[in-house]
Amino acid sequence: MSLGAPRQARLLLALALAAVFAWLLHRNLGLNPAIFADEWYYSRMARLQPLSEAVVPSYLYLWLFRTTLVCGDGFLDCVRIGNALFFVGGGLLFYLAARTVLPRLAALGVAVAGLLAPTNVYTALFMPEASYYFGFAALSWVALRPSTWTPLRRALVAGLVVGLMSLVKVHALFLMPALALFLALDAWLAGGPARLRQALGAALAAPLAGLAVKFGLGWLLAGAPALNLFGSLYASAASPSGEGSALRLLAPAFINFRGHLMALTVLASLPLAMLLHLLLSHAALRRTDAPLARLQLWTFLMLGSAAGLTVAFTASISAMNPAEALRLHLRYYNFVLPLLFTLAAVVLVRPGAPLPSSARRTAWLVAAGLLGVLAFAVWRLPTYVVSPVDAPELAGVSLQGGAGQLLVLVSAVALILWARGSSHAARIYLFLALPLLLFQGARASDAFLGQLRGGWPADHGGRFAHQQVPASERNDITVAATGILELMRAQFHVDAPDSGMLELEPGAPIQDYQLPVRKRWLLVIGEHPLPAGVTPWKTGPGFALVRLPRNRAPxxxxxxxxxxxxxxxxxxxxxxxxxxxxxxxxxxxxxxxxxxxxxxxxxxxxxxxxxxxxxxxxxxxxxxxxxxxxxxxxxxxxxxxxxxxxxxxxxxxxxxxxxxxxxxxxxxxxxxxxxxxxxxxxxxxxxxxxxx
Known part of the structure; x- marks a missing residue:
């Protein structure tokens, strides 16, 4: 490259990030909310309640997005601007992480692919996923960047970052053991047994620093409730459910694990093969290429810990609803995807580096196993529950349709070529499988978000009540509707933390005993006849607003x-x-x-x-x-x-x-x-x- 190449690369990076940011705003602004109860809970906790009353310990995220109060009724679009800034910032940090093993142009391609992946659907939602994406990108950059830092310094900085992440989503706590193991191995392998003390110190320092940040900053933001490790909502889920419960979790855990293995193989067959090869052949531990070995080890540990947590969590909630075992929550680990894309790009720009010829037999074993998983996925993966929010990358992939089957075929070809040691494997994955995956995912995300432009009666009714009812009386609104999701959708727009709910069967009339006594207003969403003598104050398309008589009884x-x-x-x-x-x-x-x-x-x-x-x-x-x-x-x-x-x-x-x-x-x-x-x-x- 010429002397001007770095400057040109920086300009190209800035233009790409700005273009993605502008596109996200064009797509997201003006949409109605989508996900309940999450968006209503986060809006209420961030904007309408003291942080000490938050049921999840996302105090840093809630504190940051409390600033949207200055946006008035346009707070949701301000949230989306903040989300887009965090998400694109995460793309920049993933670019810097990829630069440890890739040239500038390839690293830019990987970062942009991560930004264009359906994961970006979270930028439209009042949820902490986009902020967490930024946090994980920062953590990856700290872990992977070559520097003169001592192992202890790297551990302390990484602990600081993961501590901040835990105040965005408590799930970051479960990355701490994998982070500690990575830091210990990285320090030990760099210096051998002579650095054993440094390795152990790094492994201990990172989680201690992370917990200190979590509890210290959490206490400053929210007071004593922040000293609860998981927060009130997750505390009960973290406690054991009874004698023998662990054994009962094995069956749903296996079912869910099988689904995630099929999903990952469909989405990232080639990089997944590389990680499995790492596990079986210990290639990263040979340290023949320190930056690449660090990337392989980091990706494997982060994906393994996050996906393992996902399977365990899903199995635990299947106790109340056995169908949950078939639900795939890729959003608990899809932030690792840019690292997987980076691994595939390494094969393209540095052919042969990640696959020593001495391990060819192991490669064929891995490829054969994943080919079997792909074949099984065509049959069984469609039986799992996939949504554009839980698994946006998978929501657009229909394995019963031509595009989905083409993706499986292309992935299979890439696996076979990889096992043979051909650099064409990376070309097929990066230039055929990945674009096909991104295209299908983008189409599904656009369809999902597009339906939010017009809105539903709950959107119109909740917004109307917010405008018509005096601010001092909005907490005195009870929303009556069919289904908890519609109730919360209306409550989101009413925008009052103490609004009430009345859940009704479809078309069911409202009985006298269901009329609120301690509330002044009743917002009825849908067709639900009112009791005799009760008439609406105002009506609109699909909703009615009733002003109730004041209770005069002492x-x-x-x-x-x-x-x-x-x-x-x-x-x-x-x-x-x-x-x-x-x-x-x-x-x-x-x-x-x-x-x-x-x-x-x-x-x-x-x-x-x-x-x-x-x-x-x-x-x-x-x-x-x-x-x-x-x-x-x-x-x-x-x-x-x-x-x-x-x-x-x-x-x-x-x-x-x-x-x-x-x-x-x-x-x-x-x-x-x-x-x-x-x-x-x-x-x-x-x-x-x-x-x-």
Missing amino acids: LVGSFAMAQPFGGLVSAARGLSYAEPWGRWSDAGRVELDFSRPLPREALLVMRVQAFGPNTALPFTLQVGSETRSFRVGPSPQEVQFRVRTDGARRGLAITVPQAASPRALTGMGDVRTLGIGITDIAIFDAAPPQSP
């Missing part, structure tokens, strides 16, 4: 079930232990004892939810001789009942139609026989005022 008392008994509710039977949200029933009948008599005309208001089969069955409320039948869904909703008493009644009872335990239903999980969950109860005196 409050007798209220009680939150998350607290110990005492006060309004003095004792209870049939309820389990307190949880942060309330209590589950653990018997077929729940009895509440009150510390004072109920009014002669009482209005009972409760926030409740149903478990499992009880969502489709009626509960029975009994107060003295009066009974009421009611139904509730799986999400908390308010119900109200007007009952007459003798003025001395001090309790009520609820009959659960079909108490059941998660263990009995799924073979794993909670052994309690759950039925109804109660968050709180309030009692009002509904007697009409006496005339003077």
Whole structure:
């Protein structure tokens, strides 16, 4: 290259990154939100609540995107601009990492391929994936860059980065063991047994530095809740689910592992073959080419740890829903793809380097195995659950269609040529298989995001309610709709952290007992007839906004079930232990004892939810001789009942139609026989005022 080549390469890199950034904004701006509950939860935690109340410990991400408050109602587009900046910044860092083993033009091609991969769909979403992509790119650059740093210094910087990543997504914690192993091996192999002490020091320093950053910066941002390792949402998932549960996880783990192996083979057959060859032949440990060996080892450890976590997590949640074992969450490791592309490019620009002739037999063994996986994938991979968000790279690949089968065929040819030692393998993968994969993925992502331009009734209704209801009353809106996703979609636009939910069956009328008492507004999405005498305040396409009469009945008392008994509710039977949200029933009948008599005309208001089969069955409320039948869904909703008493009644009872335990239903999980969950109860005196 001429003396001006570096400057030209930098200009070309800047133009490519700017073009990708502009394209992402052109595609993403103006879209409606897509993913629920994630986008609503992250919007609420980042913008509408104190960081100390966040249920996931993504405090750095939430703090950064809290700045979108200055954008007003246009906050979602500001989020997308921030996402695009992080994502393109990650492309720059992957370019720098690739430069350790590739010339400038090849490294640029790898970085741009990573940016054009369907992973970029996350830049349109209010989720931390784009920021995490940037963090992993930075971590890879720190791990791979040649420098005069000592092993300890590299470990401390890497620990700093992974600690910051853990405050974006807690999943970074599970990269720490692989990071420690990489740093130890890298230090030891560079200097032999004489550097054993440095290797062990690096392995210990990185996770300690990472945890110090996680807890220290987390505490500065969110206070004491940041000292919880996983956060309140993931803490229960991280705890064991019962005796023998690990053995029960083996079957769903194998099913899910098989799916991920097929998916990776379809997406990255050649680089996956290189990694498997590394594992079997220990090629990286020979240190014949230090930068390449470091890249191979780093990619293998990062992909292995992230994919292993994915399989373990999916197997654990399959306890509640066995179908989860067939769901492929590639988004927990697809940030490694640019490294895989880099490995394939190395074969092209440095033929023969990653595959010593002495290991040819091992190469054929690896190729034969992956060819078998490809053949099996054509048959079995279509039976797995793939979505444009969980697995955007795979969502556009239909193995039952011509394009998908062509991709498999091209990948098979590349594997055979690689096993033979031909540099044409990389050409076929990089210039045929990869473009075909990117094209199919881009088409699927565009179709997925394109449907978000017009919006649905929940988008229109939620936005209308946000505009029409005074800001001081938006927390007094209850959204009624069919399905939890539609409820949260409307809540996202209402943009109030304490808005309520009323989940309904399709076309089901709203019953009197379902009308909120402690809320002023009811936003109805879809066709759901209102009770007699209730009329909408405003209507629109597919939604109605109802202004409810103010409850004038005086409050007798209220009680939150998350607290110990005492006060309004003095004792209870049939309820389990307190949880942060309330209590589950653990018997077929729940009895509440009150510390004072109920009014002669009482209005009972409760926030409740149903478990499992009880969502489709009626509960029975009994107060003295009066009974009421009611139904509730799986999400908390308010119900109200007007009952007459003798003025001395001090309790009520609820009959659960079909108490059941998660263990009995799924073979794993909670052994309690759950039925109804109660968050709180309030009692009002509904007697009409006496005339003077």
